[in-house]
Amino acid sequence: MKIGRKGVVAVVALVALAALPPIALALDQDFYIDMFTRIMIFAIAAVSLDLILGYGGLVSFGHAAYLGIGSYAVGILAYHGFGNGFLQFGVAILASAVVALFVGWVSLRTSGVYFIMITLAFGQMIYFLGESINLYGGDNGLNIQQHSDFAGLLDLDDSSTLYYFVLAWLVLCLGFGWRLVNSRFGMVIRGAKSNERRMLSLGFRTFRYKLLAFVISGAIAGIAGALLANLTLFLSPSVMHWTRSGEVMMMVILGGMGTLIGPVFGAIVYLLFESLLSGFTEHWQAILGPFLVLVVLFSKSGLMGFSGRGGGAAAKSNA
Amino acid sequence: MIAVAEQVLNGVQFGITLFLMAAGLTLIFGVMNLVNLAHGSLYMVGAYIAAATFNATHSFLLGIGAALAGTAAVGIAIEVVVFRRLYRRDHLDQVLATFGLILFFNELVRMIWGATALYAQVPGFLAGQVELLPGAPYPTYRLAIIVAGLVVGVLIYLLVMKTRIGMLIRAGASDRTMVGALGVNITLLYTLVFGVGAALAALSGALAGPVFTVESGMGDDLLILAFVVIVIGGIGSIRGAFIASVLVGVVDTIGRAFLRQLFALVMSGFAADSAGPATASMLIYVLMAAVLFFRPQGLFPRENR
Numbered sequence: 001m002k003i004g005r006k007g008v009v010a011v012v013a014l015v016a017l018a019a020l021p022p023i024a025l026a027l028d029q030d031f032y033i034d035m036f037t038r039i040m041i042f043a044i045a046a047v048s049l050d051l052i053l054g055y056g057g058l059v060s061f062g063h064a065a066y067l068g069i070g071s072y073a074v075g076i077l078a079y080h081g082f083g084n085g086f087l088q089f090g091v092a093i094l095a096s097a098v099v100a101l102f103v104g105w106v107s108l109r110t111s112g113v114y115f116i117m118i119t120l121a122f123g124q125m126i127y128f129l130g131e132s133i134n135l136y137g138g139d140n141g142l143n144i145q146q147h148s149d150f151a152g153l154l155d156l157d158d159s160s161t162l163y164y165f166v167l168a169w170l171v172l173c174l175g176f177g178w179r180l181v182n183s184r185f186g187m188v189i190r191g192a193k194s195n196e197r198r199m200l201s202l203g204f205r206t207f208r209y210k211l212l213a214f215v216i217s218g219a220i221a222g223i224a225g226a227l228l229a230n231l232t233l234f235l236s237p238s239v240m241h242w243t244r245s246g247e248v249m250m251m252v253i254l255g256g257m258g259t260l261i262g263p264v265f266g267a268i269v270y271l272l273f274e275s276l277l278s279g280f281t282e283h284w285q286a287i288l289g290p291f292l293v294l295v296v297l298f299s300k301s302g303l304m305g306f307s308g309r310g311g312g313a314a315a316k317s318n319a
Numbered sequence: 320m321i322a323v324a325e326q327v328l329n330g331v332q333f334g335i336t337l338f339l340m341a342a343g344l345t346l347i348f349g350v351m352n353l354v355n356l357a358h359g360s361l362y363m364v365g366a367y368i369a370a371a372t373f374n375a376t377h378s379f380l381l382g383i384g385a386a387l388a389g390t391a392a393v394g395i396a397i398e399v400v401v402f403r404r405l406y407r408r409d410h411l412d413q414v415l416a417t418f419g420l421i422l423f424f425n426e427l428v429r430m431i432w433g434a435t436a437l438y439a440q441v442p443g444f445l446a447g448q449v450e451l452l453p454g455a456p457y458p459t460y461r462l463a464i465i466v467a468g469l470v471v472g473v474l475i476y477l478l479v480m481k482t483r484i485g486m487l488i489r490a491g492a493s494d495r496t497m498v499g500a501l502g503v504n505i506t507l508l509y510t511l512v513f514g515v516g517a518a519l520a521a522l523s524g525a526l527a528g529p530v531f532t533v534e535s536g537m538g539d540d541l542l543i544l545a546f547v548v549i550v551i552g553g554i555g556s557i558r559g560a561f562i563a564s565v566l567v568g569v570v571d572t573i574g575r576a577f578l579r580q581l582f583a584l585v586m587s588g589f590a591a592d593s594a595g596p597a598t599a600s601m602l603i604y605v606l607m608a609a610v611l612f613f614r615p616q617g618l619f620p621r622e623n624r
Contacts, residue, residue: 290419
């Protein structure tokens, strides 16, 4: 039944998102199309993090790195004249998966607070790597000359097309995530979260399962990065800064861990709130910061928790 | 050779700055089991108070004093208002709440002191150079940081290992419920440890001000390095934090100074220009991964827990 209610919420949200561009165009508010494209991109990143954070209990604090790797894959290929979107997205997914494999392989040997710090440190390592490679703009960033070219099938120069392209990826990632967490694989991950020792004694090699989940999560974040590069047409190491990882994590918490659709709402609320505040005062972070503290202190299960105690797998304990 | 010696000293100086940060962080984690991302903010607040006081009064020592007292007060205030509610929460909640505090403090210093970096200068009596080796002058100020850091390191060690308060802190770290049951005011003890940690971060920031730039967010990147230090040294270990700090400081500084030249020996100058800085920026993380691979609990793991 829980899944049923969450499913309804998800469908309503996605239909509303699908209806946004024509309405925005009719009202001459094109600005909202780009804004929600950005929101959906971060929603994909947040969903990818939720897969391991909410369902696996793995507090990865370096998730922005995969966002960056996806962006750089698109940007670097475009810089060298490879504009083919299939190639760019393929490389983005592969590259972020490979890095996630390495990072996960080292980090998953540890747990708890060590895991948080190590994923954080690896995230910063990749950030500094991006900052130090002057060929691709280094600190200053690099303009990307063109959108990914999907053999002429899609015209991503058009903001509505890009919007629906991102929405399609979001739906795809949600669907895939939903299948994943309810599969046998997903059950092992959730089991390892609530009692790893028991899973081990049942004969599951939890390390392998967690590593694969980590890689999948990184690859999906890589897709979000590739989409982000198409939206901004700009490469900057700042997408990989650790505070960005914190923001994505905040979106997951705000929406409700372990709900998949929750992080989508988390991304919407976080980024809308951010844009609202920044229109209101230049010192908006002085308001956002304490707001986040209050959210953590007084809300246990996020927006999906409020909307019907649907916190599911993750709302409760997390050691 | 002289250039190498100079960079090693720079590395040690950087390591000492890191140690003052990491010591507070590891103490707070060890005793209260709290992951405090806002520790970098305390470092920043310390640097700002020191620079602002120095610019207003032209007294460096007054600046340091104000930074220590002011930041300890800020630290104690956030401990009472926020952290007390977080001790029994899981690490994820702690990370997120302290992340919110970082946003707040970064903006707060911008509101008070403006968006441009604050100018912090080396005090007159430490402005010169000392000739350590013949023909190798070294800035007195950097040397003073090393000495100050070592002195504080020894003091912290003595405080934790040889005094009654230190004994309670260590007891609290291994079993806080029991210490509370024995009649120790554990709440007060926690606040005290937090104040000490904040003062250490402030000292680090105040000393680093004239070397680095005093600006909003200056503590954020150093915080990550302090985490790397703690992970390498072993969480909760002051001794581990010290050794790992110096190790990280030296490896990072030497890497940045010489890796490009080293690469230029085996590859084209252009390739070395790219590969050198790129590898140097990743060096300490590789070090961390290597340490973890062989010792997942760090170099000096705590026996209990």
